[in-house]
Amino acid sequence: MIGNIVKKEFKELFTISTLLPIVFVALVFGFVGQMIGSVGESMQEKPVIGVVDMDGGDFSDTAMSVLIERAEVIYNGSDAEEGLRKVREDNGVALLVIPENFSQKIYANQPGEIEIYWIMRGAGMMDSISSGVVEWLIQAANQEISRKLIQQDSSVDPALVLNPTTRIETTFFKGKEIQGLSPSVLGGMLGSQSTVIPVVVMMLIILAGVSVISSMGLEKENKTLETLLTLPVRRSHIVIGKIVGSALVGMIMAIIYMLGFSRYMSSFQISDVNLADFGLALGMQDYLLVGISLFVALLAGLSLCIVLGTFAKNYRSAQALIFPITALAMISAFIIMFKDFDTIPVVLRVFLFAIPFSHPMMAMRALMLDNYSLVIGGIAYAAVFTAAMIAVAVRIFNSDRLLTGSVRKRAALGKLVWGFRR
Amino acid sequence: MKAVEVRELVKDYGSFRAIKGISFDVKAGEIFGLIGPNGAGKTTVLRTIATLLQITSGSITVFGYELPKEAGAVRKIISYLPEEAGAYRNLTGKEYLNFIAKFFGEGEKSQNMVRRGLEIANLGERINDKVDTYSKGMTRRLLVGRALMIDPRLAILDEPTSGLDVINAQEVRRIINSSVEAGATVLLSSHNMLEVEFLCHRIALMDDGRIVASGTAAELKEEYDARNIEEAFVKAIK
Ligand SMILES: Nc1ncnc2c1ncn2[C@@H]1O[C@H](COP(=O)(O)OP(=O)(O)OP(=O)(O)O)[C@@H](O)[C@H]1O
Ligand SMILES: [Mg+2]
Numbered sequence: 001m002i003g004n005i006v007k008k009e010f011k012e013l014f015t016i017s018t019l020l021p022i023v024f025v026a027l028v029f030g031f032v033g034q035m036i037g038s039v040g041e042s043m044q045e046k047p048v049i050g051v052v053d054m055d056g057g058d059f060s061d062t063a064m065s066v067l068i069e070r071a072e073v074i075y076n077g078s079d080a081e082e083g084l085r086k087v088r089e090d091n092g093v094a095l096l097v098i099p100e101n102f103s104q105k106i107y108a109n110q111p112g113e114i115e116i117y118w119i120m121r122g123a124g125m126m127d128s129i130s131s132g133v134v135e136w137l138i139q140a141a142n143q144e145i146s147r148k149l150i151q152q153d154s155s156v157d158p159a160l161v162l163n164p165t166t167r168i169e170t171t172f173f174k175g176k177e178i179q180g181l182s183p184s185v186l187g188g189m190l191g192s193q194s195t196v197i198p199v200v201v202m203m204l205i206i207l208a209g210v211s212v213i214s215s216m217g218l219e220k221e222n223k224t225l226e227t228l229l230t231l232p233v234r235r236s237h238i239v240i241g242k243i244v245g246s247a248l249v250g251m252i253m254a255i256i257y258m259l260g261f262s263r264y265m266s267s268f269q270i271s272d273v274n275l276a277d278f279g280l281a282l283g284m285q286d287y288l289l290v291g292i293s294l295f296v297a298l299l300a301g302l303s304l305c306i307v308l309g310t311f312a313k314n315y316r317s318a319q320a321l322i323f324p325i326t327a328l329a330m331i332s333a334f335i336i337m338f339k340d341f342d343t344i345p346v347v348l349r350v351f352l353f354a355i356p357f358s359h360p361m362m363a364m365r366a367l368m369l370d371n372y373s374l375v376i377g378g379i380a381y382a383a384v385f386t387a388a389m390i391a392v393a394v395r396i397f398n399s400d401r402l403l404t405g406s407v408r409k410r411a412a413l414g415k416l417v418w419g420f421r422r
Numbered sequence: 423m424k425a426v427e428v429r430e431l432v433k434d435y436g437s438f439r440a441i442k443g444i445s446f447d448v449k450a451g452e453i454f455g456l457i458g459p460n461g462a463g464k465t466t467v468l469r470t471i472a473t474l475l476q477i478t479s480g481s482i483t484v485f486g487y488e489l490p491k492e493a494g495a496v497r498k499i500i501s502y503l504p505e506e507a508g509a510y511r512n513l514t515g516k517e518y519l520n521f522i523a524k525f526f527g528e529g530e531k532s533q534n535m536v537r538r539g540l541e542i543a544n545l546g547e548r549i550n551d552k553v554d555t556y557s558k559g560m561t562r563r564l565l566v567g568r569a570l571m572i573d574p575r576l577a578i579l580d581e582p583t584s585g586l587d588v589i590n591a592q593e594v595r596r597i598i599n600s601s602v603e604a605g606a607t608v609l610l611s612s613h614n615m616l617e618v619e620f621l622c623h624r625i626a627l628m629d630d631g632r633i634v635a636s637g638t639a640a641e642l643k644e645e646y647d648a649r650n651i652e653e654a655f656v657k658a659i660k
Contacts, residue, residue, distance in 0.1 A: 222508040227568075230472050230502040231525045232494070400475050404435060 020320060024327040031331065047133045048092040050075030050083040057103025059112060059164070062148055063141040067096065070137055084117055088172075093130045094118045096138075106145070109157055111166045114138065120173040120183040122340025123190040123365055131183040138167070174342070174369040190365055198333035198361040200258050201294065205357045207257070208250020208298060209305040209325045212242055216309030217318025226403060235397040239390055243302040250298065286367040289375055293360040296382040300356035301325060303389035310396045313405060332358035341366070341374065356382040423485065425450045425576050425607040426471060431480035433466050440466045442631035443480065448576075448609050450485075453602055455618040456611040457651075458628030459659060464611040465505055465580055467628075471609065472502035472578050485575060501574035505581045505611075507565050508553070515549040515556070515564050516540065519571065526572045539571030542597050558585045566594055570601050577601065579610040583617060595621055615652040625651070629659045 049071045053060050067073065075086040075095070083095045097115040106112045116138075118131060145164040149156045171178045171186055178186065219225040228238065282290075305325060312318035332355045341349060341362055352358045359378030366374045396402060426448035433441035441463045448454040456464045469475045471482055473493040482489040484496045509518045519539040523532040540549060543564045545556075553561065562585050569577060582598065583591040595617065602608055612618050618625055619639045626636040635642060635658050639651055648654035 218511075222511055223504065223506050224508055224510055226469075226474060226504040227502065227507055227522075227565075229474055230497055230500065231522070232498040233525055234494070400435075403469070403474055 016320075020323055024323050025330075027327070031334070045130075046070065046072040047094075047130045047137070048072045048074055048087070048090060049134060050087040050092055050095040052076075052078060052080050052083050052095065052097040054078065054100045055098045055102035055104075059103040059106050059145050059148065060098045062144045063098060063114075063165075066141040066144050067137060070140065071134070080117075087117075088119055092119060093134050106149070106160070106164060109160055111160065111163055112145075113168055114165050115168045116170070116182070118169065118171040118183050120171050120186065122343035123173075123187050124337060124339040124343065126338045127340055127343050128183045128187040135182065135184065138165070141165075174371065176369060190368070195337055197364055198336045200254060201297070201357060201361045202329040202333040203257050204250055204254035204294075204298060205301040205329045206322065206326050207253040208246050209301055210319070210322050211249045212246035212302050212305045213309040213312060213318045213322050214315060215242055215246065216306065217312035217315040217321075220312060221314040229397070229402070235394045236390065239303075239306055239393045239397065242306060243299060243390075246302055246305075247298050250302075282364065282367055286364075289367060289372075289379070290360065290363045293363040293375060293379050293382070296379050296386065297357040297360045300382040300386045300389065301329075303386045303393065304356075306393045307389055307396065310393065310402055328355050329357055331355075333361060336361045353378070353381065356385045423450050424448065424483075425452075425485060426454075426609060427481075427483045428467070428471070429481045431467070431470065431482065432478045433463075433470055433475065434478045440631055441470075441478075444628075444631070444633045445480075446626050446633060446636060448607060449624075450607050451602065451605065452623040453598065453608040453610065453621055455622035455625045456609070456628055457613070457615070457618055457625060457655060458611075462628040463631045464628055468502070468578050468580050468609065468611060469504075472500060473497055474502075499575040501569045501572055501577045503565055503569040503577070503579045503582060505584065509561060509564055509568075511554040512552060514552055515543060515545055518553060518564065519543070519568060522568050523571070535571045535573075538573075539567040541567075542570055543567030544593070559587060559590060562586055563590060563594070566597070570597060570606075573601075573604070574606060577606055577608045577610075579608060581611055581613065583612070583614065591617070615650065615655060619651045627655060627658050634658050 049067065051064060051067055051073055053064055053076075068076070074090045074092055075083040077083060080095065080097050083097075086092070087095045095117040097117070099113055099115065102112040102114075116134075120131065121127060142164055146161045149161055149164065167182075169180060169182050171181055171183055173183075173186065181189075219228065229235075305322070308321045308324065309318060312321055332352055335344065335348065335352055336358065341352065344352065356378075359375070359382055363375045363378065366372075424447050426446075428447070429445050430443050431441055431445070432439065432443050444467070446454075456467065458464055466475065470477060471484065471489075473489060473496055477489060485499060487495045487499075489496060509515070510521070513521065516536070519536045520532075523535040523539070526532065526535060543549065543566070545560060545563065548556070548560065549564075553564070556564065566579075566582060569579065577598075579598070583594050586594060591614075598608055598610075598621065610622070622639070624636065624638055625642060626633045627642070628634070635645060635654075637645070642651060642654045642658075643649070646654040646657040648657060
């Protein structure tokens with residue numbers, strides 16, 4: 001008896017529509033795992049740097065030998081300008097300049113200065129890995145210098161031994177020159193943008209998407225669709241009405257979600273650096289653009305959901321149809337968290353751009369760096385995408401498919417009944 | 423003027439031909455009934471006239487408006503009651519009537535429609551309950567009210583009394599009649615032969631996607647030498 005019930009339950013529940021979600025989520029995590037896997041590789045790779053030694057003294061020699069041994073040095077000369085150009089060209093991480101009086105200063109019991117010119121390419125979690133390796137190299141050079149100091153004179157000032165050098169850092173990040181911050185600090189500051197925003201946008205798209213697809217499923221399940229379609233109202237108005245209604249519901253849900261999530265995230269926030277000091281703050285106009293980007297992306301997502309929703313037979317099948325949307329939203333959120341748009345391979349970049357709701361996830365960071373073309377291009381793309389999807393939805397609303405479903409199966413059934421009666 | 427003109431209508435579902443070339447007219451001001459066995463194609467014909475399905479071939483005009491070109495104009499003057507229909511479950515009966523009325527008029531006009539709808543639905547206090555809590559027959563009455571309250575020039579009713587008890591069915595028939603007296607035209611389908619015989623001015627008998635006979639009840643009975651429509655029906659499709 002129990003076996004019979006178990007068998008029936010299993011058959012009911014173990015369907016494509018219940019498996020698909022799990023498979024999608026598994027794929028997304030596999031994808032992310034693969035990206036993280038390649039982090040390990042880039043940790044082991046030698047970082048690409050340029051060096052300029054203006055000092056030529058004992059301690060700069062020590063530092064140099066450490067750097068040359070453990071990094072791939074693509075420029076070793078005396079012209080900082082030239083070196084920086086070379087590093088930029090060859091996808092290097094940084095140019096390290098040891099000024100003239102470096103060794104002299106250390107002999108005079110003062111820490112020597114190292115000038116670091118960072119070339120930062122992205123602000124995703126994985127973009128600052130190579131700069132981290134360079135920072136670690138400088139640590140190693142420091143140790144060598146300390147050892148040398150102690151060897152030469154065991155009564156040396158302990159404070160100097162602990163910190164034989166100081167850094168003067170400049171980070172070049174997408175046309176901006178930011179004084180006094182290393183890529184990892186900068187990455188941390190932009191960190192909340194790289195995690196909170198993609199997650200919130202993702203949730204917004206999913207929640208609003210669920211409500212619009214469910215509304216299509218419910219129209220069919222409750223048998224209200226047929227009546228609706230004979231009322232004197234344009235198909236496009238039905239489609240747009242559903243989209244706007246769900247957008248409102250989604251917004252409310254997302255706000256509730258965001259309140260909780262931002263409290264959660266703020267507990268990890270440590271840096272209290274003011275972004276405005278570095279020319280990274282957003283103006284009114286920028287926030288307006290972010291808002292527009294979010295709104296248009298939401299419409300684009302929902303118009304895609306409406307098209308998917310036309311496949312819904314009832315409430316339950318509607319729930320499964322949301323999964324392509326969920327997967328796309330999750331993938332774009334994950335990519336953006338880990339990598340910047342500019343640092344991912346071209347194929348992935350095209351893919352990311354094509355997902356209309358990836359744009360608000362990237363908008364804020366892009367605007368901080370004055371990358372208006374990406375944001376405005378994204379808004380234009382999402383608007384065109386929305387218009388195209390609404391047109392497709394209206395076409396479907398005008399066709400038989402909404403009411404007759406998959407015609408082929410039913411037709412076969414019709415034939416069967418017909419044949420049976422004859 | 424003819425309310426509905428159907429000429430050589432063919433309707434395919436994929437490769438299955440459900441309607442195999444039928445022609446008929448509905449005159450303005452009459453009640454026209456489609457009868458026929460399950461799967462004959464009644465619902466398909468009604469849905470096609472109600473602008474829901476595309477025409478495979480042939481033509482349909484409703485009060486001179488041609489489908490599918492002038493579907494928008496047709497939707498303004500028709501009212502369709504699907505054979506199996508529901509209302510939005512989170513609305514109350516009254517809210518549902520309000521929702522529908524707003525598509526057909528504003529202010530006073532829509533208020534009058536709702537008032538008429540409430541009268542036809544005749545659900546008493548229950549009209550303020552959510553549709554979710556209605557029985558099958560109550561929902562049907564609400565939907566009949568919805569379909570007839572807007573004073574459509576053509577009401578297309580697919581089995582209007584299905585699921586209703588004898589008393590309620592009779593009441594709905596009375597309402598259909600009074601709508602027609604007020605100037606409406608009605609095209610309906612039914613499995614209830616008594617209903618068809620007493621309600622409809624003219625009848626078309628469908629079988630397997632074709633019209634096999636049509637005329638007044640008296641004409642059909644005479645043609646098949648039958649005592650009532652039920653007998654004529656059985657003889658016709660044999
Ligand atoms: N969506 C569909 N897809 C394929 N075939 C369909 C579809 N709807 C109806 N049919 C077929 O078309 C034929 C006519 O169906 P229709 O619903 O019009 O019959 P009907 O006369 O209204 O029957 P009933 O009295 O049972 O309501 C049937 O053979 C049916 O199987
Ligand atoms: Mg039917």
